[in-house]
Amino acid sequence: MNTVRVRFAPSPTGGLHIGGVRTALYNYLFAKKHNGTFIIRTEDTDQTRFVKGAESYIFDALKWLGITADESSEIGGKHAPYRQSERKKMYKQYAEELVEKDFAYYAFDTSEELEEMRKRLEQAKSKNPSYNAITRSTMRNSLTLPEDEVKTLLENGTPYVIRLKMPRKDEIRFQDIIRGWVNVHTATLDDKVIMKSDGMPTYHLANVVDDHLMEISHVIRGEEWLPSAPIHVFLYQCFGWEMPQFAHLPLLLNPDGQGKLSKRKAAEYGFPVFPLDWFEQETSNIIQGFKEAGYLPEAVNNFLALLGWNAGDHQEIFSMEELIEKFSLERVGKAGIKFDINKAKWFNQHYLRQKSDKTLVDYLKNGLKTQNLGENLSDEQAIIICQMMKDRATFPDDFWKEAIYLFKTPDAYNEQAMAKNWNEESKNFVKSYLDFLKNYTGEWHHEPLKHDLHTLVEQSGLKMGKVMPAVRLGLSGVSAGPDLAMIMQIIGKEESIKRLESIILV
Ligand code: GLU
Numbered sequence: 001m002n003t004v005r006v007r008f009a010p011s012p013t014g015g016l017h018i019g020g021v022r023t024a025l026y027n028y029l030f031a032k033k034h035n036g037t038f039i040i041r042t043e044d045t046d047q048t049r050f051v052k053g054a055e056s057y058i059f060d061a062l063k064w065l066g067i068t069a070d071e072s073s074e075i076g077g078k079h080a081p082y083r084q085s086e087r088k089k090m091y092k093q094y095a096e097e098l099v100e101k102d103f104a105y106y107a108f109d110t111s112e113e114l115e116e117m118r119k120r121l122e123q124a125k126s127k128n129p130s131y132n133a134i135t136r137s138t139m140r141n142s143l144t145l146p147e148d149e150v151k152t153l154l155e156n157g158t159p160y161v162i163r164l165k166m167p168r169k170d171e172i173r174f175q176d177i178i179r180g181w182v183n184v185h186t187a188t189l190d191d192k193v194i195m196k197s198d199g200m201p202t203y204h205l206a207n208v209v210d211d212h213l214m215e216i217s218h219v220i221r222g223e224e225w226l227p228s229a230p231i232h233v234f235l236y237q238c239f240g241w242e243m244p245q246f247a248h249l250p251l252l253l254n255p256d257g258q259g260k261l262s263k264r265k266a267a268e269y270g271f272p273v274f275p276l277d278w279f280e281q282e283t284s285n286i287i288q289g290f291k292e293a294g295y296l297p298e299a300v301n302n303f304l305a306l307l308g309w310n311a312g313d314h315q316e317i318f319s320m321e322e323l324i325e326k327f328s329l330e331r332v333g334k335a336g337i338k339f340d341i342n343k344a345k346w347f348n349q350h351y352l353r354q355k356s357d358k359t360l361v362d363y364l365k366n367g368l369k370t371q372n373l374g375e376n377l378s379d380e381q382a383i384i385i386c387q388m389m390k391d392r393a394t395f396p397d398d399f400w401k402e403a404i405y406l407f408k409t410p411d412a413y414n415e416q417a418m419a420k421n422w423n424e425e426s427k428n429f430v431k432s433y434l435d436f437l438k439n440y441t442g443e444w445h446h447e448p449l450k451h452d453l454h455t456l457v458e459q460s461g462l463k464m465g466k467v468m469p470a471v472r473l474g475l476s477g478v479s480a481g482p483d484l485a486m487i488m489q490i491i492g493k494e495e496s497i498k499r500l501e502s503i504i505l506v
Contacts, residue, residue, distance in 0.1 A: 003037075004030065004031055004034035004035070004036025004037070004218065005036055005214065005215050006037070006038060006039065006216065006217065006218050006219075006220055007027065007041050007211070007216055007219075008024040008027045008028075008038070008039070008062075008069075009040075009041045009042075009043045009207065009221070010024075010040070010042065011044060011049065012044055012050060012051060012055040012057075013049040013050065013054060014051050015280070015287065016054075016057060016058045016061050016274065017261075017263075017273055018252070018272070018273050018274065018275065018290070018304070019222060019251075019252045019260075019261060020222075021062070021065065021067075021275050021300075022249070022252065022304040022307055022308065023221055023222055023249060024040075024062055025065070025305060026220055026249060026305075026332070027220050028067045028068075029305070029323050030327060031070075032324040033324050033325065033327055033328075036217070037070045038067075038069055038070050038071075039071040039077065039079075039082065039216075040058070040071075040072035040074075041072075041073075041083075041084070041210060041214070042055055042058075042073050042082060042085075043203065044083060044084055044085045045084045045085065045088075045202065045203065045206050046200075046203070047085070047200070051281070053279075055073070057278065059072070061274075061275035061276050061289075062275075064275065064276065064297055065275065065300060065301055066301070067301075071214075079213060079214045079215075084201075084206050084210065088200060091200075091205055091206055091209055092195065092201075094209050094239070095162045095194050095195040095201065095205060096162075098164070098235075098239075101238065103164065103165055103238035104163060104164050104165055104194060104238075105141050105142045105162070105163055106141060106160045106161075106162060107136075107139065107140070107141040107142075107160060107162070107163045107191075108145075108153055108159070108160050109139050109140050109141070113140065114131070117131070117135060117139065121135065128187070128188065130190035130191075131163065131190055131191050132166060132189070132190040132191055133165075133166055133167065133168035133187070133191070134168070136165075143165070159197040160197060161193045161195060161196055161197050162193070162194050163191040163192065164192045164193075164194050164204075164231070164234070164238075165191060166186050166189045166191050166192075167186045168186065169187060170186040171183055171184070172185075172186060172230040173233075174229065174233045174243070175245075175246075176226075177218075177246065177247040177329045177330065178247050178248055178249065178329065178332050178333075179226075179248060182226070182230070184230040186230075186234075189234075192204055192231055194235075204232060205235070207232065211244055212236075212239070212241045216244045217244055217245065218244055218245045218247060219232075219244045219246050219247070220249065221247075221249065222248065222251065223248045223249060223250055223251045224251070224260070225248060229246055247329045249308055249332060250308050250332070250333055250334055250336050250337055251336040252307060252336070252339050253336040253337060253338050254266075254338070254339065255269055255339055255340060255341070256338075260336075263287070267287075271293075271341040271344075272287070272288050272289050272290045272292075273287075274288075274290070275290050276289035290344075293395070294394075294395025294396050294397050294398075295344065295348050295395070296348055296351045296352065296396075298319070299344065299350070299351045299352075300347075301320060302317065302323075302347045303343060303344045303347045306318075306343075307339070308332050308333060309327060309328075309331055309332050310331045310333060312326075317347075317350060345394050348394055348395065352394070352396065353390055353391075357383050357386060357387075360386035360390070361379060361382040361383060361386055363386075363396035363397070364377075364382055364385060364389075364399040364400050364403075365377065365382060367397055368400050368407060371400070371404070371408075373404075373407040373408060374400075374407050384486075385399070385403060385406060385490065386399055388403075388482045388483070388486055389403050389482060392482065403482075405476040405477055405481075405491075406487065406490050406491060409495070409498070409499060409502075410476060410477025410499070412477060413506065414478050414479055417469065417478065417479035418473060418506075421466075421469040421473060421479065422470055422473065422506065425462065425467075426467050426469075426470035427504060429460055429462060429467040430467075430470055430471060430474055430500055430503060430504055431504055432456070432460070433453070433471060433500065434500045434501065436452070436456060437497055438497060440452075440493070444493050446483065446485035446488070446489040447485070449485040449488050449489065450483070453471070468484065470503075471484060472484055472487075473503060474499050474500045474502070474503035475488065475496060475500070
């Protein structure tokens with residue numbers, strides 16, 4: 001394979017959607033696998049949609065995930081600048097080259113004239129109501145107006161756009177690595193504007209010119225860009241440039257399989273769609289990101305890598321190095337993929353369990369600090385707690401959130417659990433257990449405590465499942481959690497007795 005140069009080309013129009021992150025990741029993996037170059041190009045030609053802070057957000061998000069660029073507006077590179085707004089002057093000559101070659105033309109139509117055309121086509125129930133190979137002949141452009149009039153209009157500074165002259169009857173064919181051959185008839189395409197009246201190129205022109213100038217070998221992007229690909233292919237043909245290879249990635253779908261994964265649906269289901277917290281200007285809301293929700297970067301990468309790419313065997317856990325080694329576009333499928341947040345949680349759990357004791361202790365201690373709790377917690381104690389909570393934690397915060405009762409006497413009992421488990425029988429058992437604890441002289445350690453508790457239950461003739469939840473409620477306020485005897489060991493004798501005394505008053 002020739003030198004691989006790929007690009008992630010986001011438009012800074014808002015928070016970077018997680019689908020965009022996957023596109024960046026696939027580009028990155030592909031580049032690294034082939035010892036190639038991964039470029040981030042900022043496509044900000046549409047100034048009306050530009051959102052302040054969006055570009056730096058993209059960089060921050062990708063850095064968090066370790067998806068680092070070899071060339072970008074941030075670090076520069078041999079084809080700088082990498083921000084299209086700063087390359088503005090470069091595009092005009094290419095648009096004009098196409099006019100000269102008769103692949104494009106000047107169009108002087110005013111917005112009223114365009115509106116009139118739209119109405120006319122609507123009334124005529126046109127199948128392709130657009131500015132195209134047929135309708136262009138009825139409009140005011142350099143193909144219909146006399147040459148000297150065009151010249152005068154241009155000299156007088158009359159506003160114009162440059163449109164691509166799509167052939168009326170032709171077929172555009174190209175091979176997509178993921179989709180195979182794609183054929184599109186030009187009759188279904190319109191005469192796209194490639195240069196706007198303010199001198200700014202549109203997406204199509206800027207994208208193709210930059211891919212060419214930046215020597216992009218593979219265009220790897222989301223399926224939503226597939227309809228644009230024939231226009232791009234046509235542009236390459238018009239310029240006589242060698243084309244990059246295309247790979248259009250499958251869509252990420254909502255969990256119910258209905259439509260493209262949306263911010264709205266994600267909010268409904270309660271999971272993030274942005275990598276980092278995103279401040280939404282329109283609503284002044286902060287939309288929580290994967291990072292702030294407690295996802296680890298390695299889990300997000302692993303999860304995203306498998307949303308579209310089929311590793312080929314049963315392996316699911318991949319480090320970034322392994323992904324780089326094994327990734328291939330040939331194993332990316334065409335079908336849209338339902339977004340399953342439980343899978344992301346599963347990966348998070350996995351990577352959380354790989355963390356060192358020190359990291360887990362930091363999660364616990366930092367979290368407790370935010371609650372003004374656990375000042376006297378020793379490292380030894382903290383390690384015991386982390387080990388105990390490890391199997392129950394999905395997110396770093398779970399180490400303290402799910403174990404908060406180890407540091408604070410519960411101020412309420414879970415109502416449902418009380419309704420289910422708190423009755424005369426369980427209350428009597430707790431009373432007798434309390435008497436036992438008050439007279440307990442053995443070592444305050446989970447092993448003997450557990451043994452004695454079990455013996456007492458057996459002697460009472462009651463079922464474990466009937467009375468244990470009641471003891472647990474008294475100690476923790478909730479009905480599920482780690483080993484009861486461990487909880488008692490950690491909170492100590494005095495506190496255990498105090499808590500059980502409180503619940504029997506209920
Ligand atoms: N600027 C486009 C976007 O926002 C780039 C599409 C492409 O990769 O060509 O995704």
